[in-house]
Amino acid sequence: MAPPPVPLTVLSRWYLYAIHGYFCEVMFTAAWEFVVNRNWKFPGVTSVWALLIYGTCILIVEHMYLALRARRCPMLLRCLIYTLWTFVWEFGTGLLLTQFDACPWDYSHFQYNFMGLITAEYALPWFCASLMTERLVIRNTLRLRMDRDRVEGDPADAGGGGGRREWGEQGGANGYLKVD
Structure with a gap:
């Protein structure tokens, strides 16, 4: 009898999270371009840095999800924590990338931005994204198994x-x- 299938490795989960974040970034920027400029071409853009940023961020959110769920933390509070983490992560990675003139985003034109690296106007989108990430992406990724x-x-x-x-x-x- 064959051994039972095993959970995905950390690297496999990171890869899925990176691709998910990359895809969402392209779709978000395409939708933004349509709403703001009525551009029917839907040109979505991102940076190769997004793979590293999203993959790592969501992997950390996965660990938060497991720890907070074990402590029976309510879902809305978990999403608030994920949103705060996302702002910290976005600011930290943006600050690091600006040291190399490589930061692909600039929120300076938003009214409630901080150093052009984060903006309060994105609090609701990040909150909604964290809810969908927990409910759809992380929960389903953790259910995947490999038959070695x-x-x-x-x-x-x-x-x-x-x-x-x-x-x-x-x-x-x-x-x-x-x-x-």
Whole structure:
């Protein structure tokens, strides 16, 4: 009997969080460009730094989520904590990147900005993003499992489902990953 599937590694989860943040950044900037300038091309932009920034930030939020949930912290309070953390993280990474003239954002034109690196106008969007990140991204990512014994070309991968086995018989929900 094959060993049970194992949770994703920290690096795998970081990668998923980085890609999620990168995608959301591009979609947010595209939507912003449409709302502000009515640009039907929806040009979304970001920086390669966003991968490192979002991946690490969300991985830390994952650890906060597990700790706060274990202490039965209410969801709205957790999201407030995540939002505050996001401001601290955005300010810290922005401050570091400005030392190298590499900070891709500048909130100087917002009324309630601090050093152009963070702005209070983004409190509600960050709060909503933290709620969606906990409920959709982190919770589902933590449910993913890898079947380490699965090999490409396994007969269970053959098309049509005729060769498909049930999960406990070496097959997988989608070949290699299983969601609890």
